[in-house]
Amino acid sequence: MDLEYSEEEEEFRSRLREWLGKVLPGLPPKPDPTDWPGRRAYDLGWQRMLYDAGYAGLHWPVDAGGRGATPTQHLIYLEETERAGAPYVGANFVGLLHAGPTIAAEGTEEQRRRWLPPVLRGDEVWCQGFSEPDAGSDLAALRTRAVRDGDHYVVTGSKIWTSHAEVADWCELLVRTDPSAPKHRGISWLAMPMDAPGITVRPLRTLAGSTEFAEVFLDDVRIPVANRVGAENDGWRVTMVTLSFERGTAFVGEVVACRRTLGRLAARARENGRWDDAVLRRRLGRLSAEFTALWRLTQWNVSEAQATGGVPGTGGSVFKLRYSHARQELYDTAAEVLGPDALDLGEEWTADRLSSLSYTIAAGTSQIQQNIVAERVLGLPKGR
Amino acid sequence: MHFQLTDDQRALRAGVRQLLEGRFGRDALRAAVDGSERQGGPALDRELWRELGEAGFFALRLPEKEGGVGLGLPEAVLAFEEAGRVLLPGPLVATELAAATVPGAAAGTTVVTRAEGPLVAWLDAADVVLGDVAGARPVRSVDPLTPLHRVPFEPRPSPPADTAAHDPAGVLLTAAEQLGSAARSCELAVQHARQREQFGRPIGSFQAVKHLCAQMLVRTETARAAVYAAAVTGDPLEAAGARLLADEAAVRGARDCLQVCGGMGFTWESDVHLHLKRAWLRTELGPSAAASEEALAAAL
Numbered sequence: 001m002d003l004e005y006s007e008e009e010e011e012f013r014s015r016l017r018e019w020l021g022k023v024l025p026g027l028p029p030k031p032d033p034t035d036w037p038g039r040r041a042y043d044l045g046w047q048r049m050l051y052d053a054g055y056a057g058l059h060w061p062v063d064a065g066g067r068g069a070t071p072t073q074h075l076i077y078l079e080e081t082e083r084a085g086a087p088y089v090g091a092n093f094v095g096l097l098h099a100g101p102t103i104a105a106e107g108t109e110e111q112r113r114r115w116l117p118p119v120l121r122g123d124e125v126w127c128q129g130f131s132e133p134d135a136g137s138d139l140a141a142l143r144t145r146a147v148r149d150g151d152h153y154v155v156t157g158s159k160i161w162t163s164h165a166e167v168a169d170w171c172e173l174l175v176r177t178d179p180s181a182p183k184h185r186g187i188s189w190l191a192m193p194m195d196a197p198g199i200t201v202r203p204l205r206t207l208a209g210s211t212e213f214a215e216v217f218l219d220d221v222r223i224p225v226a227n228r229v230g231a232e233n234d235g236w237r238v239t240m241v242t243l244s245f246e247r248g249t250a251f252v253g254e255v256v257a258c259r260r261t262l263g264r265l266a267a268r269a270r271e272n273g274r275w276d277d278a279v280l281r282r283r284l285g286r287l288s289a290e291f292t293a294l295w296r297l298t299q300w301n302v303s304e305a306q307a308t309g310g311v312p313g314t315g316g317s318v319f320k321l322r323y324s325h326a327r328q329e330l331y332d333t334a335a336e337v338l339g340p341d342a343l344d345l346g347e348e349w350t351a352d353r354l355s356s357l358s359y360t361i362a363a364g365t366s367q368i369q370q371n372i373v374a375e376r377v378l379g380l381p382k383g384r
Numbered sequence: 385m386h387f388q389l390t391d392d393q394r395a396l397r398a399g400v401r402q403l404l405e406g407r408f409g410r411d412a413l414r415a416a417v418d419g420s421e422r423q424g425g426p427a428l429d430r431e432l433w434r435e436l437g438e439a440g441f442f443a444l445r446l447p448e449k450e451g452g453v454g455l456g457l458p459e460a461v462l463a464f465e466e467a468g469r470v471l472l473p474g475p476l477v478a479t480e481l482a483a484a485t486v487p488g489a490a491a492g493t494t495v496v497t498r499a500e501g502p503l504v505a506w507l508d509a510a511d512v513v514l515g516d517v518a519g520a521r522p523v524r525s526v527d528p529l530t531p532l533h534r535v536p537f538e539p540r541p542s543p544p545a546d547t548a549a550h551d552p553a554g555v556l557l558t559a560a561e562q563l564g565s566a567a568r569s570c571e572l573a574v575q576h577a578r579q580r581e582q583f584g585r586p587i588g589s590f591q592a593v594k595h596l597c598a599q600m601l602v603r604t605e606t607a608r609a610a611v612y613a614a615a616v617t618g619d620p621l622e623a624a625g626a627r628l629l630a631d632e633a634a635v636r637g638a639r640d641c642l643q644v645c646g647g648m649g650f651t652w653e654s655d656v657h658l659h660l661k662r663a664w665l666r667t668e669l670g671p672s673a674a675a676s677e678e679a680l681a682a683a684l
């Protein structure tokens with residue numbers, strides 16, 4: 001067991017740090033959270049800078065245009081960019097973390113050439129059209145229909161909770177291509193251009209007041225058969241490749257950010273007198289142990305991924321369960337530090353507290369994650 | 385960075401597991417409990433203690449030129465985790481900590497205990513007692529395999545500095561035992577949940593049971609990362625934090641295991657209560673949880 005970074009890894013870190021120190025001061029001001037075109041432009045602009053500096057698609061395979069970095073280098077990248085206060089992946093999330101890696105793993109040469117470079121260069125934004133009104137945790141129950149018409153699919157149905165739908169160029173869409181097959185076997189994965197006729201995007205307001213996701217209605221949308229990644233009716237397997245990426249290093253930057261937030265919470269409590277409360281102090285102390293442990297668990301999982309040379313394993317579900325809960329606990333503690341100010345939307349931690357509420361739901365609810373851990377890791381029998 | 389066990393560390397763990405399962409398996413554990421019942425308290429198995437000494441259990445961190453194995457805290461943590469799995473009795477941590485200073489401790493010929501706050505374990509059986517045990521009086525220990533004495537003890541007023549000054553090795557070796565116990569409780573619960581049938585199916589197919597088991601694993605694996613990392617860095621604060629997570633994993637793990645086992649879990653015959661009682665006991669050794677939390681908060 002070794003927590004020291006190698007000379008190459010440290011060199012990678014210092015080169016990155018130097019670059020970040022040079023470029024970050026020149027960034028344009030952050031757009032208002034409600035200004036979606038502004039947010040898109042900002043996120044894509046940052047991606048373009050990464051691309052020009054050779055940091056785009058760091059963890060992607062080289063033959064997909066990525067840098068083929070090791071999981072540890074990717075960890076360092078996420079740690080350093082967060083430390084330096086660099087922009088988040090933002091609107092590039094689906095392209096870089098879901099759709100891109102799926103196309104890299106399952107797409108044809110032509111598909112990779114068409115879709116991967118624009119993601120890396122920061123030219124195109126993707127969204128994820130998986131969930132439906134009647135298919136959430138039971139994703140395979142999805143009903144959006146795709147009927148073959150010559151060299152096109154004609155797609156009808158609706159998607160929901162689609163993050164970034166308003167500003168996306170493409171949607172990774174799961175559709176039902178064989179309604180008579182068992183539910184996991186009749187699904188296909190399509191790349192849908194968001195400007196195709198028949199698409200209506202209706203933004204949904206979250207409890208935080210913002211419009212982070214949307215409903216997407218599909219009415220006879222024609223999508224070329226050539227946009228299908230993987231074989232017809234093999235979309236479930238293709239999707240699982242994507243989801244395992246989602247549960248890998250996705251939260252590294254956030255864990256670093258949480259540890260910093262904890263330090264700022266303590267500073268605030270010392271300022272406003274709440275520090276005198278031993279119960280609160282102890283709660284903060286325990287959270288410090290918690291986030292240090294989560295950081296170590298991340299390093300453990302990354303080292304494991306590096307050793308097995310591949311896709312992150314079930315360690316991701318263990319991590320997500322613990323982390324999503326810890327994050328909510330962090331912001332509940334923040335509210336305790338703030339006291340009555342926790343009701344002021346002008347306090348940044350108030351907004352963070354609200355958004356933390358989605359962590360035990362998005363990307364597989366905590367109940368579903370516990371099913372996964374119990375069945376796939378502990379080998380308990382499947383329920384009904 | 386390679387934060388995974390090395391091949392040597394895996395081999396060490398397998399070796400210790402084999403030794404302990406052979407020498408202190410379930411039958412030996414229950415025989416020790418029965419013996420304790422008959423004689424009004426547990427007896428320390430001196431022969432086992434010497435065998436452990438010969439195998440290097442107490443000397444893992446002692447330099448080779450002093451007759452030790454010359455390894456580090458991570459290796460000692462792995463060995464103590466195995467001891468926690470089988471609920472090996474005795475003042476293991478105190479003896480290991482004394483390996484370099486008390487003659488015979490490393491070899492397993494001298495049994496060492498120490499006063500830890502208000503409690504001292506195995507006072508009568510130990511050859512050497514460290515710390516102030518004046519006025520110690522025996523208590524009826526909740527753990528049938530750990531005799532306890534209570535020492536008059538004034539809690540010191542400033543806990544944070546106290547924790548930072550605490551030797552992280554002792555904290556971590558105890559935490560490692562908690563970790564092993566937590567992992568074992570999870571295994572026991574899962575085994576039972578797979579076999580026991582109610583309503584015509586294994587109880588492990590019920591989500592309420594599944595989720596208890598899943599959380600046991602989550603707590604154990606998070607504590608594992610924390611304990612191992614603290615053993616690598618040797619940082620006292622990181623050790624204090626890791627210990628909090630290991631305590632939680634062990635105590636909650638045994639509690640949930642008890643719940644999964646139903647009425648059987650409430651019996652003397654089941655091993656669950658042995659894990660729970662020892663886990664309770666270990667949380668009282670070393671610095672208090674409150675002191676650890678205060679120390680971590682003070683460093684924020």
Ligand SMILES: Cc1cc2nc3c(=O)[nH]c(=O)nc-3n(C[C@H](O)[C@H](O)[C@H](O)COP(=O)(O)OP(=O)(O)OC[C@H]3O[C@@H](n4cnc5c(N)ncnc54)[C@H](O)[C@@H]3O)c2cc1C
Nearest residue numbers: 128129130131136137161162163358361362363364365367
């Ligand atoms: C902020 C946010 C962003 C999102 N972004 C996207 C996106 O970009 N694209 C996309 O496709 N989706 C997205 N989602 C959707 C997300 O994946 C789903 O919300 C999630 O999978 C849960 O589905 P559901 O909302 O239909 O809840 P349901 O599945 O209806 O669950 C409701 C409750 O029932 C429980 N439950 C359901 N089934 C079981 C079971 N078998 N065992 C035990 N309990 C069960 C759940 O745990 C939950 O507590 C997003 C969600 C959020 C909150």
